[in-house]
Amino acid sequence: MSGASEASEAVGRRAGSDALVEVRNLKTYYEGGGFLGGDPVKAVDGVSFDIRRGETLGLVGESGCGKSTLGRTLMRLEEATDGEVRLDGTDITTLSGDDLKQFREDVQMVFQDPDSSLNERMTVGELVREPLDVHDWKTPSERRARVRELLETVGLQEEHYYRYPHQFSGGQRQRIGIARALALEPDFVVLDEPVSALDVSVQAKILNLLEDLQNEFGLTYLFIAHDLAVVRHICDRVAVMYLGNIMEIGPAEALFDDPANPYTHALLSSIPEPDPTAKRDRITLRGTPPSPRNPPTGCPFSTRCPVKIRPEGYEEMDRGQWERIEVFREVLRERSRANPSLSDRARALLGRETHRADMDDIVAEVFDGHETDEEVMRHIREAAEYAEDGDEDAARTYLREEFNSVCDHEMPDQEAVGDGRVSLCHRHEPEYEEPATVFERLTD
Numbered sequence: 001m002s003g004a005s006e007a008s009e010a011v012g013r014r015a016g017s018d019a020l021v022e023v024r025n026l027k028t029y030y031e032g033g034g035f036l037g038g039d040p041v042k043a044v045d046g047v048s049f050d051i052r053r054g055e056t057l058g059l060v061g062e063s064g065c066g067k068s069t070l071g072r073t074l075m076r077l078e079e080a081t082d083g084e085v086r087l088d089g090t091d092i093t094t095l096s097g098d099d100l101k102q103f104r105e106d107v108q109m110v111f112q113d114p115d116s117s118l119n120e121r122m123t124v125g126e127l128v129r130e131p132l133d134v135h136d137w138k139t140p141s142e143r144r145a146r147v148r149e150l151l152e153t154v155g156l157q158e159e160h161y162y163r164y165p166h167q168f169s170g171g172q173r174q175r176i177g178i179a180r181a182l183a184l185e186p187d188f189v190v191l192d193e194p195v196s197a198l199d200v201s202v203q204a205k206i207l208n209l210l211e212d213l214q215n216e217f218g219l220t221y222l223f224i225a226h227d228l229a230v231v232r233h234i235c236d237r238v239a240v241m242y243l244g245n246i247m248e249i250g251p252a253e254a255l256f257d258d259p260a261n262p263y264t265h266a267l268l269s270s271i272p273e274p275d276p277t278a279k280r281d282r283i284t285l286r287g288t289p290p291s292p293r294n295p296p297t298g299c300p301f302s303t304r305c306p307v308k309i310r311p312e313g314y315e316e317m318d319r320g321q322w323e324r325i326e327v328f329r330e331v332l333r334e335r336s337r338a339n340p341s342l343s344d345r346a347r348a349l350l351g352r353e354t355h356r357a358d359m360d361d362i363v364a365e366v367f368d369g370h371e372t373d374e375e376v377m378r379h380i381r382e383a384a385e386y387a388e389d390g391d392e393d394a395a396r397t398y399l400r401e402e403f404n405s406v407c408d409h410e411m412p413d414q415e416a417v418g419d420g421r422v423s424l425c426h427r428h429e430p431e432y433e434e435p436a437t438v439f440e441r442l443t444d
């Protein structure tokens, strides 16, 4: 069995058999557009998880990590590149004809921005009735009655039927969006940032409504959000996404109280602490995520991980020095990814110097004013020379070999880490220290 399918089996066993949605090794790539094509954007890059009947699974992560793409793939609004999505046991990635039509009744999506998802020229009644019309649901008079019932269910009044969306507040417009989503009595609803565009006071009302509706109709939710406080409040379990991968998934309380994965740790560390006297390990995340066109070969988080496993001989090096080496490697990665401008290429062809940042300047920028071991500086200069000669690949390979870490070149397995949680990190393997232990040392 391959590593990926073993992980999938493990995820399935842990989630039990009450899963409504089962996702296995799902990938959604956007083909490189433009004249020259290029590498695809690996927006979702091999995720496996279950969503149990009647639960709310939160999906969190920084902007661009693939949350919406994952949600849209589960809805068949994007085509999966590989892997499986089963809804109630049926793989939906290959459905067509009547089966696809039935699927479109069973699943619905609520969007962040009610303004852009509601046609301003339709009345509220027409908007809520539209899905019923499209699916030829029962008779016209039954549809009208259903719309009235739905308006009441989401807290709108019957007289709103003939009004237009622009006559409503943001919260009311989101209620219209929710009524539309519920029209065909779905089992599974993807809520994509459903309250992010609303005032805080309105957010709470919409969240309560969503909870009430879930209890009343036995709905299963995937709740996509960047606001971790909202997620903690409303979700039973949470999945933390980074660069197209799920880094950690598990019950909300356990995951928030005692994050197992270094990325979860760093993400939670960015939430302001309500009690300023409370002790919380603060870790600032350096840099930005790598491009999903060109993700790291090993662990997706390896280029920014504060507790990355270090090679022999570097374990005891102080944090600042190790971080500067990591920053220098990051600069080289960025430099080799950045396309030289046309004029730079022309100058290079003519044998003239280009305007790309001089390597000596970069080395000085990163290392000057800090104490660095002689031996480390020798390696840095050697790599800088390769880069200066235009061979960035050789520079990167040189540094990779010297500062080699398992995190750089091997994808970790999904490991069970207690309390029903699964986390993607080499540090859960027995020969390494757990992330929490290293974090504690770093923040002492």
Ligand SMILES: Nc1ncnc2c1ncn2[C@@H]1O[C@H](COP(=O)(O)OP(=O)(O)OP(=O)(O)O)[C@@H](O)[C@H]1O
Residues within 6 Å of the ligand: 030, 041, 042, 043, 061, 062, 063, 064, 065, 066, 067, 068, 069, 070, 226, 292
């Ligand atoms: N239609 C598309 N074509 C090409 N690339 C896309 C497309 N849609 C999204 N992407 C890219 O895929 C990656 C994941 O995007 P996605 O919108 O799924 O992330 P997200 O986590 O939902 O972000 P946000 O929180 O900002 O909405 C990003 O790099 C994005 O630029």
